[in-house]
Amino acid sequence: MNVLGYGPHIRQARIEAYKASDRHNTAKARxxxxxxxxxxxxxxxxxxxxxxxxxxxxxxxxxxxxxxxxxxxxxxxxxxxxxxxxxxxxxxxxxxxxxxxxxxxxxxxxxxxxxxxxxxxxxxxxxxxxxxxxxxxxxxxxxxxxxxxxxxxxxxxxxxxxxxxxxxxxxxxxxxxxxxxxxxxxxxxxxxxxxxxxxxxxxxxxxxxxxxxxxxxxxxxxxNNLNDTQVKLYVLLKMVKKDVLQPQKKEVTSFTVKNIVLWIAENNPHSLFHERSLFHWLHEGLYALRVAIDTKELPYYMIPGRNLMAACALDHEQKRSWIATIDEMMTEGPRSILRLPKIRQAIIAHPEPLRWYSGRKIENEMLMLIYMNRFDLGVDEDTDVILQALLRRQLEILLEIRMRMIMEGSRVNDLWSIRNSMLM
Missing domain, CATH: 3.30.460 (Beta Polymerase; domain 2)
Incomplete structure (x- = not known):
């Protein structure tokens, strides 16, 4: 999961970049x-x-x-x-x-x-x-x-x-x-x-x-104060929501999953959350999600009197199907993560190309976050030396990626498309 962009260093870089962007835009709003x-x-x-x-x-x-x-x-x-x-x-x-x-x-x-x-x-x-x-x-x-x-x-x-x-x-x-x-x-x-x-x-x-x-x-x-295992539990449950349940009308949302993780973190000793216990907590998270879907009840973490499932448009057939799917995942144990496309692709990929690409993808994103904040500061793209340097480095990365893609048989030639794909 660290290779896929969920490690603590890239997470902290994203958090700080968006905080800085907010400060710049708030200052401009006077x-x-x-x-x-x-x-x-x-x-x-x-x-x-x-x-x-x-x-x-x-x-x-x-x-x-x-x-x-x-x-x-x-x-x-x-x-x-x-x-x-x-x-x-x-x-x-x-x-x-x-x-x-x-x-x-x-x-x-x-x-x-x-x-x-x-x-x-x-x-x-x-x-x-x-x-x-x-x-x-x-x-x-x-x-x-x-x-x-x-x-x-x-x-x-x-x-x-x-x-x-x-x-x-x-x-x-x-x-x-x-x-x-x-x-x-x-x-x-x-x-x-x-x-x-x-x-x-x-x-x-x-x-x-x-x-x-x-x-x-x-x-x-x-x-941002959850530990690494709790964060990865949150990420996995979001993937379950998006890639396995695939809600069409926001019957279950990322906010639903967030509240499940916050309740689990509050009600259990912090020392129990470590990398060897991740699959145990994934089982607990799936069970909590199953209960919320079955009973249509999930208290809001900040105001428990508010039921987050009260207005969800969840019909009987959909509820029964989702409960059956979650039951299957709980029975499968650790193998259930193979249902998540991003995780499955990382597991079956050859480690060397995955690490090589991941390193360039994360560097490209870091450059984009710096660019975002320079832009928010209102610097001139034509004269700012920092912007010029990061754009040159970004171009080097994209050319390197395109060359490797061509060597492996790809016909993709548009650097803009490669850039956007790497930022997704």
């Missing part, structure tokens, strides 16, 4: 928006073009407060909303306007409606729809709170969110008895706070005005 990379890119688990880039754009002029929190210390320029979760599904809330800022953000103002009692209520539907159909990019159909976009070969899922100050929720999470994470990590997660994203509960009478509580930055920290 206090209007904070950029946060989330999902597999922030976790360092996918290469440059392997999957969508998940981005959180957080509006800085607005803050949402949990009920009971004093608002007197909030700067006068900020718009304040008060969360109302008493009649909302767990992990969701409605946002009532407490005080408009000076001035109030245009996208927030345009999303205000009346709650029927003369109070301003922030509509999640009206808010997210303002970010659709923008010029200069290819946009796709809204997916939950996100607005998917295409920039050339890059796919990006963007969620426009608001800060949410909820000390009681985070205090309850921090107070749980656990084996993991450490007290220092728990304090860091609490200090990072929360957000609300514009999506309600499917089928709810108030879906169009409900907002979902999320803890993206804290979850990034948690995943």
């Amino acid at each position: 206090g209007i928006v904070t950029y946060i990379t989330t999902g597999s890119k922030a976790e360092g688990l996918t290469s440059y073009l392997e999957s969508d880039v998940d981005k959180l754009f957080v509006t800085e002029s607005v803050i949402c407060l949990e009920d009971g929190v004093d608002s007197s210390s909030v700067p006068v320029k900020k718009t304040i909303f008060r969360s109302c979760s008493r009649i909302s599904y767990s992990g969701h809330c409605r946002l009532l306007l407490e005080k408009p800022g000076t001035p109030i953000c245009r996208t927030v103002y345009n999303a205000l409606c009346d709650d029927g009692f003369g109070r301003g209520l922030l509509s999640s539907d009206l808010f997210v729809h303002q970010f659709l159909r923008r010029e200069g990019r290819v946009q796709h159909e809204r997916a939950g709170p996100s607005t998917p976009e295409t920039f050339g070969v890059l796919e990006r899922d963007t969620v426009h969110a608001l800060h949410f100050y909820c000390p009681s929720i985070l205090t309850r999470w921090a107070a749980r008895h656990r084996y993991w994470p450490s007290a220092d990590v728990v304090r860091e997660v609490v200090s990072l706070g929360a957000f609300v994203s514009p999506v309600g509960v499917k089928g709810s009478d108030y879906e169009h005005v409900e907002w979902r509580m999320c803890f993206n930055t804290g979850e990034n920290v948690l995943i």
